[in-house]
Amino acid sequence: MKLFSLVAIAMAAAAAIIVTQHASAQWANVPNPSLKRTATGEVDLAGRAPMKRGKPDLSGIWLPDREPVPARMVTVEGNIPFPHFFFNFMADVKEGDGQMRPETAAALQRKMALGGAGEPAAHCLPTGMPVLATGILPFKIVQAESEILILYEENTVFRQIFLDGRKPVEDAEPRWLGYSSGKWEGNELVVETIGFNDRGFLDAIGHSHSDKLRLTERIRRKDAGHLETQVTVDDPTAYTKPIVYTIQSTLRPDEDLLEYFCADNEKDVQHFQ
Amino acid sequence: MKRLATIVVSIALLLVMVSPSTFAHHSFSAEFDAHKPLKVTGAVTKLEWQNPHTWFYVDVKDDKGELTSWGFELASPNVLLRNGWTKSTLKVGDLVTVEAFQAKNGTRNANARAVTLSATGKSLLAGSSGGAGNAP
Numbered sequence: 456m457k458l459f460s461l462v463a464i465a466m467a468a469a470a471a472i473i474v475t476q477h478a479s480a481q482w483a484n485v486p487n488p489s490l491k492r493t494a495t496g497e498v499d500l501a502g503r504a505p506m507k508r509g510k511p512d513l514s515g516i517w518l519p520d521r522e523p524v525p526a527r528m529v530t531v532e533g534n535i536p537f538p539h540f541f542f543n544f545m546a547d548v549k550e551g552d553g554q555m556r557p558e559t560a561a562a563l564q565r566k567m568a569l570g571g572a573g574e575p576a577a578h579c580l581p582t583g584m585p586v587l588a589t590g591i592l593p594f595k596i597v598q599a600e601s602e603i604l605i606l607y608e609e610n611t612v613f614r615q616i617f618l619d620g621r622k623p624v625e626d627a628e629p630r631w632l633g634y635s636s637g638k639w640e641g642n643e644l645v646v647e648t649i650g651f652n653d654r655g656f657l658d659a660i661g662h663s664h665s666d667k668l669r670l671t672e673r674i675r676r677k678d679a680g681h682l683e684t685q686v687t688v689d690d691p692t693a694y695t696k697p698i699v700y701t702i703q704s705t706l707r708p709d710e711d712l713l714e715y716f717c718a719d720n721e722k723d724v725q726h727f728q
Numbered sequence: 729m730k731r732l733a734t735i736v737v738s739i740a741l742l743l744v745m746v747s748p749s750t751f752a753h754h755s756f757s758a759e760f761d762a763h764k765p766l767k768v769t770g771a772v773t774k775l776e777w778q779n780p781h782t783w784f785y786v787d788v789k790d791d792k793g794e795l796t797s798w799g800f801e802l803a804s805p806n807v808l809l810r811n812g813w814t815k816s817t818l819k820v821g822d823l824v825t826v827e828a829f830q831a832k833n834g835t836r837n838a839n840a841r842a843v844t845l846s847a848t849g850k851s852l853l854a855g856s857s858g859g860a861g862n863a864p
Contacts, residue, residue: 723759
């Protein structure tokens with residue numbers, strides 16, 4: 456059997472388990488009273504986006520949409536869906552778009568040669584931005600007047616997006632998830648994040664960024680059940696032009712986040728070769 | 729330009745190899761070998777229903793009749809829960825057949841791809857495999 460097929464089978468086998476997500480959750484499907492429902496009790500995902508203090512209310516549990524993986528990853532068990540930009544944030548980059556600078560490409564090759572053993576998440580360190588928002592576990596947005604919190608189930612991490620107009624921190628201590636501030640432009644929340652360290656991954660295969668990364672997210676709740684986030688990765692040190700792509704997520708009504716503490720039973724690293 | 733083309737091609741070829749198929753926590757290929765499939769039957773001796781991965785252990789009888797313990801990695805309990813599992817889906821004492829891929833480092837650890845309960849013939853992973861599309 457060809458290597459490709461074997462790897463594909465392995466991928467399918469391991470990925471298969473993450474494909475379906477049942478409606479059940481740990482809180483026994485407690486209905487969210489703020490969501491409009493049809494006569495049969497289903498949440499109307501195509502209904503109007505709820506509003507809060509005159510702005511769209513982004514609150515809710517969201518899960519990045521999935522789609523079949525690229526053709527070269529098709530498996531014997533059929534197409535295994537994954538969020539589009541989970542593996543490769545440059546998946547839709549076309550000729551003339553931003554490209555990796557040579558040193559960025561070389562760094563990616565080195566990481567890939569390690570088979571993923573060096574990825575931060577494998578060592579219980581935070582999954583970087585923005586791959587965190589294209590993962591396979593949900594995130595929760597909590598919207599207050601002066602700030603918005605995003606709670607990510609994976610690794611139980613959070614982001615604070617301040618809406619109070621505060622200025623960027625000078626000589627900020629670099630962070631895994633940076634410093635985020637946001638403002639409303641019409642019905643769109645525009646979030647700017649800077650102050651990253653240079654250790655995070657932009658996607659699962661390990662595209663890197665420098666500490667000069669500026670990440671812009673334009674977040675729009677299209678309707679009750681659908682969240683669209685346009686991401687701009689602007690890092691002239693590592694890429695020739697800003698790279699723009701859009702993540703789609705769908706509401707998970709009546710669910711909640713679960714705990715995820717990576718160090719609880721981490722034992723993979725000792726098996727890495 | 730040729731150098732850039734080489735880099736692009738190399739990355740395309742490597743892409744499949746390093747995809748984090750086991751879970752966001754780590755890449756399959758960092759730990760397991762797709763060339764080393766394994767199929768064993770035995771009794772479950774221990775279940776670790778913890779993040780970042782659920783592990784279970786099976787006593788397998790070898791050719792000489794001696795028992796050896798194998799450890800099998802599953803997805804995170806968070807993922808399993810959303811696929812209909814609970815911590816009592818697989819219990820100590822259950823007789824199971826496990827299809828898996830072995831660890832690269834030669835230890836008796838493997839990534840489980842299918843678990844079948846001998847008592848009922850029920851496949852514990854099949855219910856969540858392909859074809860579900862983008863279902864929430």
